[in-house]
Structures are given as structure tokens and as C-alpha cells.
Amino acid sequence: MRRNLGAIFKYAFLTPLAIFVLLPIWATVMGGFKTLGGLRLNPVGLPRTLQLEFYGDIIRSPETWRYALNSLNISLFTVLLVLLLGSMAAYTFSHIKYAGKNFLFSYLLLGLMFPAAAAIVPIFVINNTFLNLFNTHWAIILPQVAFGMGGAVLFFRGFFEQLPDELFEAARVDGVGYVGFFLRFVLPLSLPILATVGVITLVNSWNAFLLPLIMLGTDPSVHPWPLGLANFRGEWSTEWNRILGFISVNLVPAVVFFLLAQRYIVAGLTGGAVKG
Amino acid sequence: MSTASTNQPNRPVRRPGRAPRQGRWTAVLILLPPALLIFTVFVVLPILGAGYMSLYTYKGYGPLVDWQGIDNYVWLFTKRTLNSFFEPAIRNTVLLLATSLFVQLPLALLCALLIYENTPVNNFFRLIFFLPFVLSEIATGLIWVFMLDGRNGILAPLYERFLGGPYFLMEDKTWSFGAVLLALVWKYFGYHMIIYIAGLQGVPQELIESAQIDGASYWQTALHVKIPLISYAIKLSVFFAILGSLQVFDLIIGLYGRAPPEEGQTLATFIYEWGLSRRQRYGIASSASIILFTISIVVGFTYQYLVMGEQSMFRRKKA
Numbered sequence: 001m002r003r004n005l006g007a008i009f010k011y012a013f014l015t016p017l018a019i020f021v022l023l024p025i026w027a028t029v030m031g032g033f034k035t036l037g038g039l040r041l042n043p044v045g046l047p048r049t050l051q052l053e054f055y056g057d058i059i060r061s062p063e064t065w066r067y068a069l070n071s072l073n074i075s076l077f078t079v080l081l082v083l084l085l086g087s088m089a090a091y092t093f094s095h096i097k098y099a100g101k102n103f104l105f106s107y108l109l110l111g112l113m114f115p116a117a118a119a120i121v122p123i124f125v126i127n128n129t130f131l132n133l134f135n136t137h138w139a140i141i142l143p144q145v146a147f148g149m150g151g152a153v154l155f156f157r158g159f160f161e162q163l164p165d166e167l168f169e170a171a172r173v174d175g176v177g178y179v180g181f182f183l184r185f186v187l188p189l190s191l192p193i194l195a196t197v198g199v200i201t202l203v204n205s206w207n208a209f210l211l212p213l214i215m216l217g218t219d220p221s222v223h224p225w226p227l228g229l230a231n232f233r234g235e236w237s238t239e240w241n242r243i244l245g246f247i248s249v250n251l252v253p254a255v256v257f258f259l260l261a262q263r264y265i266v267a268g269l270t271g272g273a274v275k276g
Numbered sequence: 277m278s279t280a281s282t283n284q285p286n287r288p289v290r291r292p293g294r295a296p297r298q299g300r301w302t303a304v305l306i307l308l309p310p311a312l313l314i315f316t317v318f319v320v321l322p323i324l325g326a327g328y329m330s331l332y333t334y335k336g337y338g339p340l341v342d343w344q345g346i347d348n349y350v351w352l353f354t355k356r357t358l359n360s361f362f363e364p365a366i367r368n369t370v371l372l373l374a375t376s377l378f379v380q381l382p383l384a385l386l387c388a389l390l391i392y393e394n395t396p397v398n399n400f401f402r403l404i405f406f407l408p409f410v411l412s413e414i415a416t417g418l419i420w421v422f423m424l425d426g427r428n429g430i431l432a433p434l435y436e437r438f439l440g441g442p443y444f445l446m447e448d449k450t451w452s453f454g455a456v457l458l459a460l461v462w463k464y465f466g467y468h469m470i471i472y473i474a475g476l477q478g479v480p481q482e483l484i485e486s487a488q489i490d491g492a493s494y495w496q497t498a499l500h501v502k503i504p505l506i507s508y509a510i511k512l513s514v515f516f517a518i519l520g521s522l523q524v525f526d527l528i529i530g531l532y533g534r535a536p537p538e539e540g541q542t543l544a545t546f547i548y549e550w551g552l553s554r555r556q557r558y559g560i561a562s563s564a565s566i567i568l569f570t571i572s573i574v575v576g577f578t579y580q581y582l583v584m585g586e587q588s589m590f591r592r593k594k595a
Contacts, residue, residue, distance in 0.1 A: 006494060010390050013386075013390070014387070014390060014391070014401050017387070017405070018401060018404045018405070020462070021404055021405055021407065021408060021462065021466070022404060022407075023423075023430070024419045024420065024422075024423050024462070025407070025408075025419070027419075027422070027423065027430060028419050028422070031422070036428075039428055040427065040428055040432070043428060043429060043430045043432065044430050081314075085310045085311040085314065086311060088306075088307040088308070088310065088311065089307065089308050089310075089311035089312070091307060092303065092304050092307050092308045096300055096303055096304055097300070098300060098301065098304050104308070104312065106590055107312075107315075108311065108312070108315055109589060109590060110319075110320075111315060111319050112589070113519065113572055113573055113576035113577070114319055114323060114569065114572065114573075115519070115522060115523040115544075115568055115569060115572045116523065117523040117525055117543065117544035117547055117548075117565075117568060118323065118326060118523075118547070118565040118566070118568040118569040118572070119318075119319065119322035119323055119326065119565070119569075120322075120547060120548065120551070120552065120565075121322075121325075121326060121329070121547065121551040121552065121558055121561050121562055121565060122321070122322035122323070122325030122326050122329065122562075122565075123318060123322045124551075124552055125325065125329075125558075126317070126318070126321065126322065126325070142314060142317075142318055143318040143319075145314055145318075146314045146315050146317070146318030146319045147318070147319060149311055149314065149315045149319075150315075153311070154589060177299045177303065178299055178300065178302075178303030178307075179299075179302075179303050179306055179307065182303075182307065203410055206412070207410075207411070207412035207413065207414075207526075209412065209413065209414050209525070209526040209529065210525050210526060210544070210548075213529075213548075214548070214552050225412075226412045226414040226415075226526070229412070229414045229415060229418060229530075230414060230529065230530075230534065233418060233533075234533075234534075238428075240422055240425065240428045243418065243422070244422060247415050247418055247419060250412075250415055251411060251415065254410045254411055254412070254415075255407070255410065257410065258407065258409075258410040262403075262406075265409075265410070266406075266470055266474070269467065269470055269471060270470060270471050270473075270474030270475075270509075
């Protein structure tokens, strides 16, 4: 009896919450299938008649694909550099003894606390004036890599420290040096943590808006998708059915990726949550 | 540095048989500098630069000449014109912080307690609650603008019926920020829930069972056994919630558009507005940056040392 009451309470609480979470996403996807008038009469329900022209327009538009390609370009290079530079630095922290190691490790960890928003004005000046990167994707990639470094190094060091010492001893007997050991043993054995850090970095970079907004000019041909969303909203202002369709097309890769990589996303977010 | 380089035959080997010492510095000098360089140039230098620029009037080009001392800071706290934005920015940041800590986290904890066990139904709810996390904040903001829209949104029929006409929350000076708080909780409570679930799944089953044998009810077990045992996960999620709510930006732009009104400002949008968007007052924006930076660092370090203590990421011992 008590168990039943508990279950009733549980689902009476969870079901409305699930509806609250899903309803906006549902309404967004359905909205792209409706005419503007249809949307006004029926904002939530299934479309009375399926209007495919709005999604068709969005998918046929080269603009959509250009935003996607720009996003892909920025996030893939960000992920690649975070994984490469982060794992290299973390390996020196986990496997090499040298003076100043703990200080340098803490120095990189500071990045976890530094708010990116506080750095945007000088980053703009540095990119614009000194590095001449304004309106290039590098102006976004490099700061993203820098701000991702602290978390990546923390994760990588923790994982590398768990690798068995015997492995290192054996490699040493065979005359393998530090760099060789890193490339031939550490990296191949670290695929799970590389995937975890990579997936989290990818999600962050794919969704980033602030840096692209600042570093790119008004020419939409270099804009990634989040900027594209803002542009599209400006372009169609009150034609909500088109805007919703455009958002939905933008949601597809995110949701597919979420379903495929859920395990790594969860691992990346909860790594360390069970420690202590 | 070069004196410490490799293969010097007469270098003493302190612990033969442990880690090899040859090539140590070469390896460090190959592997470490790229990360340090990029971090220094794009994280540390900008913060120092903001500190420097905050003492000048700077237009974004040419040398810094117009020394202001602390005038920019004084200006932030004394300027009371309608468009100065700093006061609402601080107020809204506090609102974000409070909502995040006192609405979002309890909701996340309650959900985690209800669905942390691995059953198909629980996994299904977990998937749903966590889903908004992968959406961009811009998409989240736009979706909620639609949901709350006075004429097209899902509440439009209710507005029509109870208010006698369309109501546009985002244009309501008093209440529009509520939409930001709502969207924030919608997007992020699942993320915190996932952190708690990971913690709860690590709680030994025997402890829960022995509490139940002693006659503890479900909620007593939760309150006295489970929650204390996931204190680390809770401390961690509070840390991320605090630092995250100090720099909300994308969500604001998604909900209010590119030039948020006074009542929609946060510290991050204030910095953008004054430095990069329209006003080009780099000195003012830099002072606000330094204030944001100082709050984050002070709160972050105090939290790491006082609350996380031995579990602080800066103190974690080698495993």
C-alpha cells in the first residue's frame, strides 16, 4: 500500500515535469509543419495539414548548410586542439617529475574559475590588433581551446595516473623515451577519456555564441549555427513557423549526437562526482 | 633552462630504477609549452589586459594614454542614468544565482532521488530531463520566446481568456526576467540531476538497506543516508551552478535579442554592451570585467578551500 502511494506520488510529480520539458521541443518541431495561421490557432497540437514547404525551404537553402559547415569547422578544430594539447600537458603532470609541476598544473586549473565573459574585451583586442584574426574561425577556436584547457588537463591527468606503472617500466626497459611512451602507449590506452573530453568540448563549442558574436563581423558566410539562429530570427522576425522550423533543423544534429554519445556526455559531466 | 637539458653524463641519478631521467626536460619542453602558451595568451593575458584597460579611457585602437585611475569603477557604482545598466546587471545576476541554487538544485536533487535506480522507466525520464542540456542557449531562448509569445505561443489562448488580449511577457519590464529564470531551470536542472545520479549510484546498497531495517522511511533514508553520502556531488554541482550563473549571456540574447533592455542585463551582457556592441567604452567594460573576474575568483577560491576542503581540485592528491 505504501509502496503504491509512493509510486503514485513519484509519477504524479515526474509526468508533469516531463511534459514541461518536452512540450517546448515538441511545439518547436511541429511548428515548422504549420502555416502561420495554423500555428496561431493551434500552437501545440499536431498540424491539421502537413506543410512541408517551410522545412523544404530551410533544407534546400545553402545558408543552412553553410552555418552547419562553419560550426563543424570551428568545433572539430577546437576538439582536436583541446585533446592534443591537453593530453600532452597532462602527461607531463602525471608521468614526468620536474620542478614547478604542481604550480603549473594549478595555473592551468585556474582556467576552470576564470569567467570567459570577463576576458572578451581584451581577447577581442588581442585577436583584432595583434594577431589580425578578426572575422576568422581561428579567433574563436584559439580562445575556446584556452578556456577548455583546465578541465581537459584535470580529466586527462586523473586518467593517466591510473595507468599501470609496470607498463611504463616495461617500455623503459625496451628503450622507449617519454614522448614515445606517450604516443605509443598512453594515447591509445586513453580512448575512453579522449572520447569523454572530446564530446563535452564538442557540445560546448557547437553551442557557443558569445565568442563567434564578438569575433566575426556581420557577413553571415563565416557564421556558425548559433549566430545563424540569431540572424534567422532577425530576418523572419514574426514568421514563427519558419523560425521554429529553422530551430528544429538545428536541433536534429544536437539530439542525434546526444542519443549516440550520451554515455560519454554523462561520463564527462560526472567524472569525479562520485569521488571523495 | 638549457643547463637542465638532456643526456648530461655526470648528472646524478637520485632514484635509479624508478622513472627514467634521460630526456625528461626535452619531453617536458616538447609537450607542455603549447598548452601553457595558448592558455597564457587567451586566458591570463586578457584578464591582465582588462585590469590595465580598466584604468584608462580606451577606444579600441592606438596607445592607452588617458589615465583614469579608479574613475571607471567609481562611475559603475555611482552613475544612475537610465541606461547605465550596472545596477540591474548586478540585481539580475543575484536573481540567477538564487534561482539556480534554491529552485534548480533542489528540483534536480528530488528528481535524482526518485529516478537514480536503473530501471527502463527511470532511464526514460532521465533521458527526457537531460535532453535540453545539449541544445544551445540561443535555441533555448528562441524556443521560450515562442512559448511565451502573446499571439503565437502556447499561452496565447490563456491570455486571451483571462487577460482579454495578448500579453507579451518579454516586453513587461517587471516580469520579463522571469522568462530567463524559467529557461535557465528548464535547460540545466537535468545536468545537475545527472551529477547527483552518478553520486547516488555510488552509495552502497547495504547502508540503505540497514537504514530501512532500522525502520527509517523512504524520506528519512534519503535525508539522513543518501544526501549526506553524496555531499561531494552536491558541493561540486553548487560550485558549477555559482560560476555558471555569474556569466549568463547567450540565454539573454536568445530571449531579448541582441540589445537587451535595462531589465534584462547581466554582468556579461553589460560587458558586451559597453565594450563591444555599441558604446565602445572599453575602460568601462574592462572595469566591469574585473569586477566579474574578482567575484568569480574570490567566490571560487573561498568555495574550493572552505567548502570543498580536502576534496578541492587544487589539493587532490596523486591517486
